[in-house]
Amino acid sequence: MKQLFKTTLLAAAVAATCGTAVAGTVAVTKQTHSQEGLLGVTGTQLSNDITYTLGAAYQEGDKITLTFPADTLDKDTPIAGFPGTLVIAPVAGERAGLTLGLLNHDVGTDADFVTYRVTNIAPDGDNGSTVGAEIGGGTDKLNISYDVAKLLSAPVTVTFSSQTAVGDVLDAGGDRTATIAEAKTQFSTVAVADTRFANTIDVKAERQLFVEGNTDTLSFSIDNIDTSSY
Numbered sequence: 570m571k572q573l574f575k576t577t578l579l580a581a582a583v584a585a586t587c588g589t590a591v592a593g594t595v596a597v598t599k600q601t602h603s604q605e606g607l608l609g610v611t612g613t614q615l616s617n618d619i620t621y622t623l624g625a626a627y628q629e630g631d632k633i634t635l636t637f638p639a640d641t642l643d644k645d646t647p648i649a650g651f652p653g654t655l656v657i658a659p660v661a662g663e664r665a666g667l668t669l670g671l672l673n674h675d676v677g678t679d680a681d682f683v684t685y686r687v688t689n690i691a692p693d694g695d696n697g698s699t700v701g702a703e704i705g706g707g708t709d710k711l712n713i714s715y716d717v718a719k720l721l722s723a724p725v726t727v728t729f730s731s732q733t734a735v736g737d738v739l740d741a742g743g744d745r746t747a748t749i750a751e752a753k754t755q756f757s758t759v760a761v762a763d764t765r766f767a768n769t770i771d772v773k774a775e776r777q778l779f780v781e782g783n784t785d786t787l788s789f790s791i792d793n794i795d796t797s798s799y
Contacts, residue, residue, distance in 0.1 A: 592624040592743030595729050600750040602720055607752055613643075613714040615650075616749045620705040621729050624743055626698040627667060627687050630734030633704070635727055637681040641715055648674045651683050655709045657702045659693040664701050666691035715750060724751035754794065762788040 598617040621633070635651075643649060651671060659666035669685040685704075690697060705711035715725045728746040731739040768779040 593729060593731065593740030593745060594622045594624065594743045595727065595745060595747045596620050596622070597727065597747045597749055599748050602717055602750065602752045604721060604752045604754045605756070607717055607721055610718055612717060614717050614750065615714050616712045616725075618705055619711040619713075619727055619747075619749070620703050621711075623699050623702045623704070623740065625731075625739045626700055627690070627702075627731075627739065628733070629687050629690060631687045631731065631739060632672065632684055632734075633669065633687075633729060633731045634682055634684045635711075635729060637683075637713070637727055638723060638725060639678055639680050640676075640719065641725055642674070642676050642681040642683075642713065644676050648683060650712045650714060652709045652711075655685060655704055655711075657699075657704060657707060659691050659696075660701075661693055663693065663696070665693055665697050665699050667699050667702060669704065713749070717750070717752075720750055720752035725749040757791050757793045760790050760792070762790075 597619045600614065600617060602614075619635075648671065651674075653671045655669040657666050657668075667687055668689040668691070670688045672684045672686040673682075674684070675682045690699065713725075713727075719725070726746055726748050729740070730745065733739060770776050771778045771780045
Protein backbone atom coordinates (compact mmCIF):
# COMPACT_ATOMS: atom_id res chain seq x y z
CA MET A 570 0.00 0.00 0.00
CA LYS A 571 2.86 2.37 0.90
CA GLN A 572 4.66 1.55 -2.37
CA LEU A 573 1.45 2.16 -4.36
CA PHE A 574 1.05 5.55 -2.68
CA LYS A 575 4.63 6.55 -3.56
CA THR A 576 4.13 5.42 -7.17
CA THR A 577 0.93 7.45 -7.44
CA LEU A 578 2.65 10.56 -6.12
CA LEU A 579 5.50 10.13 -8.59
CA ALA A 580 3.10 9.69 -11.50
CA ALA A 581 1.18 12.80 -10.46
CA ALA A 582 4.38 14.82 -10.24
CA VAL A 583 5.51 13.69 -13.69
CA ALA A 584 2.09 14.46 -15.17
CA ALA A 585 2.10 17.94 -13.66
CA THR A 586 5.57 18.64 -14.99
CA CYS A 587 4.79 17.36 -18.46
CA GLY A 588 1.49 19.25 -18.56
CA THR A 589 3.39 22.49 -18.11
CA ALA A 590 6.19 21.56 -20.49
CA VAL A 591 4.05 20.62 -23.48
CA ALA A 592 2.16 23.92 -23.75
CA GLY A 593 2.83 25.69 -27.05
CA THR A 594 2.41 29.46 -27.30
CA VAL A 595 1.41 31.57 -30.31
CA ALA A 596 2.18 35.29 -30.46
CA VAL A 597 1.51 38.11 -32.92
CA THR A 598 1.28 41.88 -32.48
CA LYS A 599 -2.38 42.65 -33.20
CA GLN A 600 -3.30 45.33 -35.74
CA THR A 601 -6.38 47.44 -34.94
CA HIS A 602 -8.33 49.18 -37.72
CA SER A 603 -11.06 51.81 -37.62
CA GLN A 604 -14.54 50.45 -38.37
CA GLU A 605 -15.52 53.78 -39.91
CA GLY A 606 -12.31 53.99 -41.93
CA LEU A 607 -12.79 50.53 -43.43
CA LEU A 608 -16.09 51.38 -45.12
CA GLY A 609 -15.51 51.12 -48.84
CA VAL A 610 -11.93 49.83 -48.50
CA THR A 611 -11.09 46.92 -50.81
CA GLY A 612 -7.34 46.52 -50.25
CA THR A 613 -5.30 44.03 -48.24
CA GLN A 614 -2.99 44.47 -45.27
CA LEU A 615 0.17 42.56 -44.36
CA SER A 616 0.01 41.13 -40.87
CA ASN A 617 2.73 41.35 -38.28
CA ASP A 618 4.98 38.32 -37.88
CA ILE A 619 3.34 35.23 -36.37
CA THR A 620 5.47 33.12 -34.03
CA TYR A 621 4.90 29.83 -32.25
CA THR A 622 7.04 28.59 -29.37
CA LEU A 623 7.19 24.81 -29.07
CA GLY A 624 6.50 23.28 -25.67
CA ALA A 625 7.17 19.67 -26.65
CA ALA A 626 9.99 17.58 -28.10
CA TYR A 627 9.17 17.18 -31.79
CA GLN A 628 10.46 14.45 -34.10
CA GLU A 629 10.66 14.00 -37.85
CA GLY A 630 7.21 13.51 -39.35
CA ASP A 631 5.37 15.58 -36.74
CA LYS A 632 3.00 18.21 -38.15
CA ILE A 633 1.99 21.76 -37.23
CA THR A 634 -1.18 23.31 -38.67
CA LEU A 635 -2.17 26.98 -38.72
CA THR A 636 -5.94 27.55 -38.92
CA PHE A 637 -7.54 30.84 -40.02
CA PRO A 638 -11.17 31.95 -40.47
CA ALA A 639 -12.67 31.00 -43.83
CA ASP A 640 -11.70 33.27 -46.74
CA THR A 641 -8.74 34.74 -44.87
CA LEU A 642 -6.14 33.45 -47.31
CA ASP A 643 -6.02 34.50 -50.93
CA LYS A 644 -7.63 31.74 -52.99
CA ASP A 645 -5.28 32.39 -55.94
CA THR A 646 -2.08 32.31 -53.87
CA PRO A 647 -3.22 30.90 -50.51
CA ILE A 648 0.29 30.13 -49.24
CA ALA A 649 1.80 33.53 -49.93
CA GLY A 650 3.62 34.59 -46.78
CA PHE A 651 4.42 31.01 -45.80
CA PRO A 652 7.98 29.92 -46.74
CA GLY A 653 8.43 26.51 -48.30
CA THR A 654 10.99 25.72 -45.59
CA LEU A 655 11.31 26.95 -42.01
CA VAL A 656 14.72 26.48 -40.39
CA ILE A 657 15.15 26.99 -36.64
CA ALA A 658 18.80 26.77 -35.57
CA PRO A 659 19.83 24.89 -32.39
CA VAL A 660 20.92 26.85 -29.33
CA ALA A 661 24.12 25.60 -27.73
CA GLY A 662 23.50 24.05 -24.35
CA GLU A 663 19.75 24.66 -24.51
CA ARG A 664 17.86 22.88 -27.26
CA ALA A 665 17.92 21.21 -30.64
CA GLY A 666 17.09 22.88 -33.93
CA LEU A 667 14.61 21.68 -36.52
CA THR A 668 13.53 22.13 -40.13
CA LEU A 669 9.91 22.19 -41.27
CA GLY A 670 8.65 21.83 -44.83
CA LEU A 671 5.37 23.20 -46.18
CA LEU A 672 3.16 20.14 -46.55
CA ASN A 673 -0.19 21.40 -47.85
CA HIS A 674 -2.85 24.09 -47.62
CA ASP A 675 -6.62 24.17 -47.86
CA VAL A 676 -8.86 27.18 -48.50
CA GLY A 677 -12.21 25.83 -47.31
CA THR A 678 -15.75 26.98 -46.59
CA ASP A 679 -15.39 26.65 -42.81
CA ALA A 680 -11.72 27.53 -42.29
CA ASP A 681 -8.38 27.97 -44.06
CA PHE A 682 -5.41 25.74 -43.21
CA VAL A 683 -1.64 25.68 -43.75
CA THR A 684 0.31 22.62 -42.58
CA TYR A 685 4.04 22.14 -42.01
CA ARG A 686 5.86 18.85 -41.38
CA VAL A 687 9.11 18.39 -39.44
CA THR A 688 11.68 17.10 -41.94
CA ASN A 689 14.82 17.24 -39.80
CA ILE A 690 15.94 17.52 -36.17
CA ALA A 691 19.37 19.04 -35.46
CA PRO A 692 20.45 18.04 -31.92
CA ASP A 693 22.81 20.25 -29.93
CA GLY A 694 25.28 17.58 -28.86
CA ASP A 695 23.31 15.19 -26.66
CA ASN A 696 20.36 17.57 -26.42
CA GLY A 697 17.74 16.42 -28.91
CA SER A 698 14.79 18.31 -27.40
CA THR A 699 13.07 21.05 -29.40
CA VAL A 700 11.31 22.52 -26.34
CA GLY A 701 11.53 26.31 -26.53
CA ALA A 702 12.18 26.56 -30.28
CA GLU A 703 10.37 29.51 -31.87
CA ILE A 704 8.87 29.03 -35.31
CA GLY A 705 8.62 32.23 -37.34
CA GLY A 706 10.92 34.19 -35.08
CA GLY A 707 14.12 33.86 -37.12
CA THR A 708 14.98 34.60 -40.73
CA ASP A 709 11.99 32.64 -42.03
CA LYS A 710 8.91 34.71 -41.16
CA LEU A 711 5.26 33.71 -41.02
CA ASN A 712 2.65 36.31 -41.97
CA ILE A 713 -0.46 36.74 -44.09
CA SER A 714 -2.15 39.36 -46.25
CA TYR A 715 -5.77 39.76 -45.19
CA ASP A 716 -8.77 41.55 -46.64
CA VAL A 717 -9.34 44.45 -44.23
CA ALA A 718 -12.99 44.88 -45.25
CA LYS A 719 -13.78 41.47 -43.72
CA LEU A 720 -12.79 42.79 -40.30
CA LEU A 721 -16.17 44.56 -40.21
CA SER A 722 -17.81 41.18 -39.65
CA ALA A 723 -15.18 39.37 -37.53
CA PRO A 724 -11.54 39.58 -36.40
CA VAL A 725 -8.78 37.65 -38.18
CA THR A 726 -7.32 35.00 -35.89
CA VAL A 727 -4.78 32.18 -36.09
CA THR A 728 -4.86 28.90 -34.17
CA PHE A 729 -1.98 26.43 -33.99
CA SER A 730 -2.46 22.69 -33.60
CA SER A 731 0.12 19.93 -33.82
CA GLN A 732 0.32 16.18 -33.86
CA THR A 733 2.81 13.35 -34.21
CA ALA A 734 3.19 11.29 -37.36
CA VAL A 735 0.79 8.71 -35.85
CA GLY A 736 -1.81 11.29 -34.83
CA ASP A 737 -1.02 11.92 -31.16
CA VAL A 738 -1.59 15.52 -30.01
CA LEU A 739 1.47 17.69 -29.32
CA ASP A 740 1.55 20.97 -27.34
CA ALA A 741 -1.91 20.27 -25.94
CA GLY A 742 -2.03 23.33 -23.66
CA GLY A 743 -0.92 26.94 -23.65
CA ASP A 744 -2.09 29.87 -25.74
CA ARG A 745 -2.90 28.30 -29.08
CA THR A 746 -4.98 31.13 -30.59
CA ALA A 747 -4.10 34.80 -31.19
CA THR A 748 -5.86 37.72 -32.87
CA ILE A 749 -4.03 39.03 -35.94
CA ALA A 750 -6.30 41.99 -36.68
CA GLU A 751 -9.61 43.48 -35.58
CA ALA A 752 -11.77 46.53 -36.19
CA LYS A 753 -12.97 48.97 -33.50
CA THR A 754 -15.09 52.07 -33.64
CA GLN A 755 -13.43 55.48 -33.32
CA PHE A 756 -16.44 57.21 -31.81
CA SER A 757 -17.95 57.37 -28.37
CA THR A 758 -21.58 56.58 -27.58
CA VAL A 759 -24.16 59.26 -26.77
CA ALA A 760 -27.11 58.63 -24.47
CA VAL A 761 -30.10 60.99 -24.51
CA ALA A 762 -32.18 61.44 -21.36
CA ASP A 763 -35.84 60.42 -21.30
CA THR A 764 -37.02 64.04 -21.57
CA ARG A 765 -37.72 65.17 -25.10
CA PHE A 766 -38.94 68.16 -27.12
CA ALA A 767 -42.70 67.88 -26.74
CA ASN A 768 -44.03 71.43 -26.31
CA THR A 769 -46.35 73.14 -28.78
CA ILE A 770 -45.13 76.24 -30.61
CA ASP A 771 -47.45 79.25 -30.17
CA VAL A 772 -48.18 80.49 -33.71
CA LYS A 773 -49.84 83.65 -32.42
CA ALA A 774 -46.62 84.65 -30.67
CA GLU A 775 -44.79 84.68 -34.03
CA ARG A 776 -43.49 81.18 -33.32
CA GLN A 777 -41.10 82.52 -30.69
CA LEU A 778 -42.82 81.04 -27.66
CA PHE A 779 -44.32 77.75 -26.59
CA VAL A 780 -47.95 77.45 -25.64
CA GLU A 781 -48.43 78.11 -21.89
CA GLY A 782 -44.87 79.44 -21.67
CA ASN A 783 -43.15 76.13 -20.99
CA THR A 784 -39.51 75.53 -21.93
CA ASP A 785 -38.21 72.34 -23.57
CA THR A 786 -34.88 70.95 -22.38
CA LEU A 787 -32.61 68.23 -23.71
CA SER A 788 -29.83 66.49 -21.80
CA PHE A 789 -27.35 63.87 -22.97
CA SER A 790 -24.18 62.12 -21.81
CA ILE A 791 -21.14 60.90 -23.75
CA ASP A 792 -19.31 57.70 -22.88
CA ASN A 793 -15.77 58.07 -24.24
CA ILE A 794 -14.14 54.87 -25.50
CA ASP A 795 -10.74 53.73 -24.28
CA THR A 796 -8.34 53.88 -27.22
CA SER A 797 -5.20 53.12 -25.20
CA SER A 798 -5.12 49.58 -26.61
CA TYR A 799 -5.66 50.62 -30.22
